[in-house]
Amino acid sequence: MANACSVFGRGEANRDTSLHLLPKDHNTREKWLQFIWSDNVLENIPAKTWVCSKHFEDSCFLNLEQKRMGFATKLILKHDAFPSVLPGVATAVDS
Numbered sequence: 001m002a003n004a005c006s007v008f009g010r011g012e013a014n015r016d017t018s019l020h021l022l023p024k025d026h027n028t029r030e031k032w033l034q035f036i037w038s039d040n041v042l043e044n045i046p047a048k049t050w051v052c053s054k055h056f057e058d059s060c061f062l063n064l065e066q067k068r069m070g071f072a073t074k075l076i077l078k079h080d081a082f083p084s085v086l087p088g089v090a091t092a093v094d095s
């Protein structure tokens, strides 16, 4: 089974979206959990918790330019980056 973004349980990942695993760093991890589940953080965090690249600001990535130019296949997050972008439902209509 393919991995999917954990934000609101949406599996919206596609070829233009990379998935990023929950970081180990405690402080950064807390920010991710707050973003994913807001005030309803699960007691048992799934071992594989993924957030797709749509939820990060451009500045969170180390190699966004390379990815856009086709030199990189996978986006790399800065180690202290955390998700903050919630794509609106209306933006899901890109063709």
Ligand SMILES: [Zn+2]
Pocket: 005, 006, 007, 010, 012, 013, 051, 052, 053, 054, 055
């Ligand atoms: Zn997502």
